[in-house]
Amino acid sequence: MISLVHKIGRVIVPKPLAIVTFGHSLNHGMDVTYGALLVLIGAEFDVDLATLGLIGTLGAVVYGVIAIPGGLLTDRIGFGKTLILALIGSGMSALVVCGSVNIISLALGLMLVGAFGGVFHPAGLAFVASDVRRRSTGMGVFGAGGNLGVAITPVIVMSIAAVYGWRAGFYIFSGLLIFSGLLMLSVHRSLESSDKEKSNQELDRSDAMNSIRGSRGVAVFPTAMIILVNSCLGFLYRGTVTFLPLHFLNNSQFSILGFDSITIAGFLVTGTLLMGAFGQYIGGILGDRTKKEPLLIVLAVLLFPLLLAVGWSTGWVLILVTAAYALVYFMAPPSYNALAAEYVAPQLRGRVFGLIFFGAFGIGSFGSWVGGLVAESFDTGAVFLALSGVSTLVIAAAVALLIYSGNVKNRP
Missing domain, CATH: 1.20.1250.20 (MFS general substrate transporter like domains)
Structure with a gap:
């Protein structure tokens, strides 16, 4: 190994x-x-x-x-x-x-x-x-x-x-x-x-963790919070990759190195995902070097203004804030998944990670549909304003995880 x-x-x-x-x-x-x-x-x-x-x-x-x-x-x-x-x-x-x-x-x-x-x-x-x-x-x-x-x-x-x-x-x-x-x-x-x-x-x-997990082998509350967060993050991801190119086209009309706005819009999603790969890598390292719960609160709080900025921005500013949003967004999943492993006994992790993935890619897939309804009624900028509202659930869950962690550590 x-x-x-x-x-x-x-x-x-x-x-x-x-x-x-x-x-x-x-x-x-x-x-x-x-x-x-x-x-x-x-x-x-x-x-x-x-x-x-x-x-x-x-x-x-x-x-x-x-x-x-x-x-x-x-x-x-x-x-x-x-x-x-x-x-x-x-x-x-x-x-x-x-x-x-x-x-x-x-x-x-x-x-x-x-x-x-x-x-x-x-x-x-x-x-x-x-x-x-x-x-x-x-x-x-x-x-x-x-x-x-x-x-x-x-x-x-x-x-x-x-x-x-x-x-x-x-x-x-x-x-x-x-x-x-x-x-x-x-x-x-x-x-x-x-x-x-x-x-x-x-x-x-893991005697301490076993006492937290209890006889069922799962600490139910923090695990439920992690599944909720992953569902919300999946919702944000699907809404972003679906409507980001159109949002850019609607709000930015310029060329870079001979590429027109349509081509740049396609590159923007690719660039977002590549920035996300870097974010995953950095977030994983930070998750092992710092306390995960405070780190996740910082990242969750940053999502809200960054999504607002994506919805309100145009041109080069839109490209820059999208890159920042992608970096922050993808820094979080490594620590959430690592926390899930701490709160679940080894023999049960497969099924819990199955639920986490279902939340992200099953429930989260509705982000495209809801985003479409918002865009149809208002515009693509409103999609990201709506997504910022979903990010408040991520903030609430991250705070709940920190409070739970503090209570558990202070338990006699």
């Missing part, structure tokens, strides 16, 4: 974590591949955008909901076996998409991709949580991988599809996912032995 494969600054990334992070990047990359190739797929099957949108929604729903049984599976058979199943299963499912002959087989293939993709997250988070010493840092590295996958995949698959057709993008992802699953299989035994060793270490040092 301590095999060094990469060093970012002063952070050493063990080989299994590097493999899981690579898989996480592919997982989120696969999630956005369909959207990036939507026009080409629609042209081949001669279907309208409404039908294509419905198919994408079905895959996304499965992706979010399946995390709950995926968490149960993780707790039952272990995160190592679940990760192997998720990665290889996703790769094989992508082959079903490649071989689709009509819109129905395409939909079934995408739902299979969503199913195995959703199983990946609770197992991946449970794996990262097993490192007692560097939980937040590991969560930051893991999260940054997901950001990079979402940010760079559309450009890559669209470039490939322009030359070789849309199926080529899925073929490449299929091969990479199966390859990452085989890599995980190669470290599976060391992963299992390391997991047992770390579990024993955690049991030896």
Whole structure:
């Protein structure tokens, strides 16, 4: 488990974590591949955008909901076996998409991709949580991988599809996912032995946490607050990535290095996600070096004015405040996930992380719909003002976590 494969600054990334992070990047990359190739797929099957949108929604729903049984599976058979199943299963499912002959087989293939993709997250988070010493840092590295996958995949698959057709993008992802699953299989035994060793270490040092978790193995109140926060953060994320390009177009008309506003608007989301990868990395390091609860309050409080600024800004100011918002937003998840691991016994973490992921990608997906209602009634700036209201729930939950932590530590 301590095999060094990469060093970012002063952070050493063990080989299994590097493999899981690579898989996480592919997982989120696969999630956005369909959207990036939507026009080409629609042209081949001669279907309208409404039908294509419905198919994408079905895959996304499965992706979010399946995390709950995926968490149960993780707790039952272990995160190592679940990760192997998720990665290889996703790769094989992508082959079903490649071989689709009509819109129905395409939909079934995408739902299979969503199913195995959703199983990946609770197992991946449970794996990262097993490192007692560097939980937040590991969560930051893991999260940054997901950001990079979402940010760079559309450009890559669209470039490939322009030359070789849309199926080529899925073929490449299929091969990479199966390859990452085989890599995980190669470290599976060391992963299992390391997991047992770390579990024993955690049991030896966790008498205080066991008293907090109680007989059920879960400290219910802080865990519920963390699930609430992740649902709100998912809502903010979906609303932001959906309406940020249009908001920029409506409020900024200029060119940079010959690129017009439409092109810049597309780059803005990519830049936001890349800034988010840096935020995940920095946030993970800070989460291990400082007290998590005060850090999370600072980050939560900053979200509110930054969202207001995004809604009110134009031009270059809009670009700058969006970058600041992305940095602050993505600094928080590593510490929330690390806190969840502290409040949940190891044998139950899979199902709790499944609920957390469902909150972020299932409940949070309504951010697009609500944002659309607001934009239709007012304008895109109002979307971000509404999102700032949602951020107050994040502030309240962060304060509640700090108060709870203080009360627990002062308990005789």
